[in-house]
Amino acid sequence: MNNELLKQDYFELFGLALDYQIDLGGLQNKLRALQKQYHPDNFAAEDTEVINQALVISSQINQAYTTLSEPLARAIYLLQLHGVIVDLVHGTKFSNEFLMAQIELREQISEAEDSGDFDALEQIEQNLQNESTIITAKIGELFIIANYAEISELVKQLAFYKKLEQLVANILGSM
Amino acid sequence: MAYSNKVVDHYENPRNVGALDKNDAQVGTGMVGAPACGDVMKLQIKVGADGIIQDAKFKTYGCGSAIASSSLVTEWLKGKSLDQAQAIKNSDIAEELELPPVKIHCSVLAEDAIKAAVADYRTKNSK
Secondary structure (H helix, E strand, O other), X not given: OOHHHHHOOHHHHOOOOXXXXXXXXXXXXXXXXXXXXXXXXXXXXXOHHHHHHHXXXXXXXXXXXXXXXXXXXXXXXXXXXXXXXXXXXXXXXXXXXXHHHHHHHHHHHHHHHHOOOHHHHHHHHHHHHXXXXXXXXXHHHHHHOOOHHHHHHHHHHHHHHHHHHHHHHHHHHHO | OOOOHHHHHHHHOOOOEOXXXXXXXXXXXXXXEEOOOOEEXXXXXXXXXXXXXXXXXXXXXXXXXXXXXHHHHHHHHOOOEHHHHHOOOHHHHHHHHOOOHHHHHHHHHHHHHHHHHHHHHHHHOOO
């Protein structure tokens, strides 16, 4: 068993360069290969210690995949590897323009929810996903030029859109 | 997670929900957001010629704790001077509402909203 795996960062674990842009299909293939390789069943004949190690590595692999496959988590993690911690709790200042847009979105969502307008909610969900895609693309460009301050701001904005996506998905799910 | 009775009270009967005219020179508007939970808070104060806050209104999109925090501070703000308003700390809010640690950021949001509203009023009236 390769103990070194646990010392690797998530990108190394998946054999990736430290790039924000990643190939999600490739990531999934690598996940399957790693899961197969380190599946605890493969070590059933070994000592308890080895089996436990395989369990730890398996959960590390899953954690790594979850982080890398999700644009927001991946950005926060990659910033961290570059020594930048994004404070999602105390960073409450945003441009009025951004916050007004957030309030408008919230109002649109609650209006659509109150009137049970499924189509409107789906449209809002689509708009939110488009916005997230745009922000994610910008974050990718900024990582290339290592503008971590700007990325931190965009990560915070992306967190808002992800929350709203979740909110809309929950409403749609309960309709 | 269970909310305290005080949070539930403010959440079910929020005080001072609404808006003041943001173009009024007497009105200061503060808008803040919490990326951790996606909450957005707008807090407005109306300041009299004597420098005392006469009225406060809020509009908050977020969880019960965020709504309760903003509702509570609008009650606290009335009758206070701007300096007294700025002295309100998030720990005061969290203590009053008995917020659990995971909801402390809601009280941080309310404190920052007060600071932003006072700053906006002062900028408007500095000329």
